[in-house]
Amino acid sequence: MLQVQGLRYRAGNFALQEVSLDIEAGEYFALLGPTGSGKTLLIQNICGLIRADGGSILIEGRDVTRLAPRMRDIGYVPQDYGLFPHLNVERNVVFGLRARGVPMREARERIRGLVETLQLGRLLNRSTRGLSGGERQKVALARALAIRPKLLMLDEPVSALDESIRQTVCAELCRLQRELRIATVHVTHSFEEALAVSDRAGIMREGRLVQTGPMSQLMRRPADEGIARFLRIENIFRGRAISAHPGGTIVEAGGRRIAVPGQRTGEVVFMIRPTDVEVSPASEEIEARGENAFVGELAAITERGAYSRLEFNAGITIVTYAIPGRAHCVFETGGKYLMTLPREAIHVFDNPMP
C-alpha cells in the first residue's frame, strides 16, 4: 500500500536518513519515537508538505515522490487538528470535496455516512470555536476521510486530549479504522498509545527508523538498549560472558551467574521484561538447584494504581510488577523472596548501544 524507500531529507542540523517503510492495505501502523526523532518530518514528506531530498514514496505502486500533496490521496490530521476557524463544522468537513469542485449539495450527500459514523450530526451548523477537544478531533477526522483517501495520517491524534478520555478515543479510532479498512499511520511518542491502537509499529530515533515489527516483538525483542529504554523496559543488565552452556552462555552480572540464550563472548547486555520475572517465597534450596533463581530482598514497593512495582535487591536490581490481592505471596519491604528469570524470556542485545 505505502512503500517508502531510502527517504532522505535534511532540515538544518537534523536529517531523515535512508528511511524505508512498508505499510500494508488496511493496516494500523504506529510510528513511535521520542520528541525530535523525525516522526512529523517523515509524515510531512509522505504527505508532500515538504519535498524529500532523495529516495522514493510509492502509494499503491504509484511513485508520488514528486507529486503535489493534492495528488497523493492522503488524509492528514495534524496534531492540533487544524480546523479552519472561518468555516463552520459542515464547511470544514466538506472542504476537500469543495476544493475538488464538488457542488455543495452533492458534498453534503457524500459526507452523510461519515457524519453518522462519527456522530457529528448535531454539530454541523456550529462554529468550530466552541467545540471540545474530542469533537474537534472528530471533525478533523471527518474532513480527512471525506476525500476518501487511500491512506490516513494521524499526527499525535490524542496528545491534545485530556488524559482521562485518551483511551476511549484510541478505542474509537481503532473501531473506525477497522470499519473503514483504511491504511492508517498513527504518530505518537507514547508506547502505551501505540499498543492500544496498532497492529505493527516502527520506532524512530535521530532521523532513522531503527526497528519495525509487531508490537509483541518490539516489546520482547527490542533491537538495542536504546529502544528498550524508550519502551521503558526496566530490567536491563550488563555482564561478562564467562563460559559456554548447552544452548546458551553463562554471564556474570553484579556477582550473579545468569544463563542467557545464544553463544556470547565479552561484554553482554541483556534484558527481561518485569512481567516475565517469576517471584515466590524465598527458598535457599531452589536457589541452589534452579537456573537463574536468586534470593533477594524486597527494597521498595511503589503503587502504580492498578498494580505495584516491586524492586528487589539480589546483587542485581530486579523489577517486577504485582497486582494487589492476586499475587502468590504477601510482599513486605525488607522481606526475602525468590526470583526466577526464565532463560527463554531473556533477550540479549546484539548491538547493545546504538
Next chain:
Amino acid sequence: MFGSSGRDERKEMTAAGPRIHPLSVISMTFVFVFIAIVVALIAADLSYIGLGDVSAALAAPEIRAAIRLSAVTSLATLLLVALFGAPTGYALSRYRFPGRGIADTIVDMPIVLPPLIIGVSLLVFFQTDPGKWIETHGLKFVYTRKGIVLCQFLCSVSYAIRAAKASFDSDNQKLETLALTLGCTPMQAFRMVALPLARNGIVAGAILAWAHAVGIFGPLMVFAGCVRMKTEVLPTAIYLELSVGRIETALAIALLMLALAACMLAAIHRLAPGKRW
C-alpha cells in the same frame, strides 16, 4: 482545558495584586495626561468656531472641490493600496528569497522617511530619462491629479503591506498547508484559507493607509502643487486658508478631517480588535 484564551490569562494577571500601587498610578497618570492634551486640542478647535463657520466652509465651491478631489484621489489610492497590500504582504510572509531582508526594509522605508522627501524624490525622478519617458508616453504626474494619487500611494502603501504581512504571519500558514493535503492548489489554498483568515487585518491595514493618504500634505505641495480647484485637496486647502488668514475655514476643514479619522479608527478597531500596528 480547551479554549483557554490569552484574554483569560490577561484577566488573571491583572486581577492579581492590589489595583492601586505606585506603578499603576504613575502609568495611568501618563495615559490621562496624553488624553487630556488631545481632548484639549479638539475642545480648543470646537470652541474657536461655530456651526455657522462649518456650514459656510462646506458651502464654498473651492472647499467642495477640495473635498471631492480628496475623496476621489484617496479612493483611487485605496484601490491601488488594496491591490498591492495583500499580494506583497503574502509574498513577504511566505516566501524565502534572496534579498528578502532588504525587500522587507525597503517596504518599511516610506513609514520612517519624512513624506516631503518622497515628494522631492518623485520630482527629481521625473526629471530623469525614465521619468521623462513615462511623462511623454501618456502618464503625466508632475503637477497633476495623478501625481496626488502617486504621492498618496507611495506614502501610505507600506502601512497596508505591513498589516497584511502581520495577518498572513499569524499562524495561518499551517492551515494553508493543510488545505493542500485536502485537494487545494496553492492558489485555492490562498483564496479559500489564507485570504479569508487574513481578511480583517488586510482591510484594517487598507483603511489605515487610506486615513494616512487623506492627510498627506508635504509631498503634494512639492510634487502636485496646490492650485485652487485643480490640485487642491483637504490638507492643502487648510494650508491655503491659513495663508490668507481664514482660520475659521481652516479649522472647519480640520474638524471634518478629524471626524473622518475617528470613523476610520472605529472601523479599524472593529475589524481587527487588539491588532498592533
